[in-house]
Amino acid sequence: AQRVTQPEKLLSVFKGAPVELKCNYSYSGSPELFWYVQYSRQRLQLLLRHISRESIKGFTADLNKGETSFHLKKPFAQEEDSAMYYCALSRSSGSARQLTFGSGTQLTVLP
Amino acid sequence: DAEITQSPRHKITETGRQVTLACHQTWNHNNMFWYRQDLGHGLRLIHYSYGVQDTNKGEVSDGYSVSRSNTEDLPLTLESAASSQTSVYFCASSESSGAGDTQYFGPGTRLTVL
Numbered sequence: 001a002q003r004v005t006q007p008e009k010l011l012s013v014f015k016g017a018p019v020e021l022k023c024n025y026s027y028s029g030s031p032e033l034f035w036y037v038q039y040s041r042q043r044l045q046l047l048l049r050h051i052s053r054e055s056i057k058g059f060t061a062d063l064n065k066g067e068t069s070f071h072l073k074k075p076f077a078q079e080e081d082s083a084m085y086y087c088a089l090s091r092s093s094g095s096a097r098q099l100t101f102g103s104g105t106q107l108t109v110l111p
Numbered sequence: 112d113a114e115i116t117q118s119p120r121h122k123i124t125e126t127g128r129q130v131t132l133a134c135h136q137t138w139n140h141n142n143m144f145w146y147r148q149d150l151g152h153g154l155r156l157i158h159y160s161y162g163v164q165d166t167n168k169g170e171v172s173d174g175y176s177v178s179r180s181n182t183e184d185l186p187l188t189l190e191s192a193a194s195s196q197t198s199v200y201f202c203a204s205s206e207s208s209g210a211g212d213t214q215y216f217g218p219g220t221r222l223t224v225l
Binding site: 006009034043044045046049086090097098099100101102103104 | 144146151152153154155156159201203205212213214216217218219
């Protein structure tokens, strides 16, 4: 069965410090991984997906199949990065794909 | 602009009552999903649909039902609300475009069952 683990429920860093949100997964197939973000009073939205290999708002995430990880990183955190972050694993289910979410990490960037 | 909306945004109800949460999307997406969001559990899938007349159970479907009579709407019904169903409910949709479909989320409905 697929599983996504985010070991940190809460994470606080100071503005300008590096930040890393951890995500580990278990899945027998070829994984497709995402990071979704929910800012205060806003809806959940896609931040980035590993197949795009892109940097969004300064965040990057590399899929490490050996360690089954997809950690989210940013070299210099900003106060506006404070939000709830969810790691998600996409898997095939019939004709479409489903997402399995981790339990989320609440990031607070302190001034 | 295409969007996905949910109503009501807040709902307070009593144990045992039937409650229906609405979800409407104008993306013309085939796939629609209902999740509940609880502290410590993240988002858990309740029900999903891959098209009109198609519905499927998710991870936490007990006590919930859905129906899909058109592309735009997937209402979620709590047959007999229980306090354990107090949660924030999110609807999402995605298109059937192959691997790695992005899901688009509604604003959420905060449901309190007293």
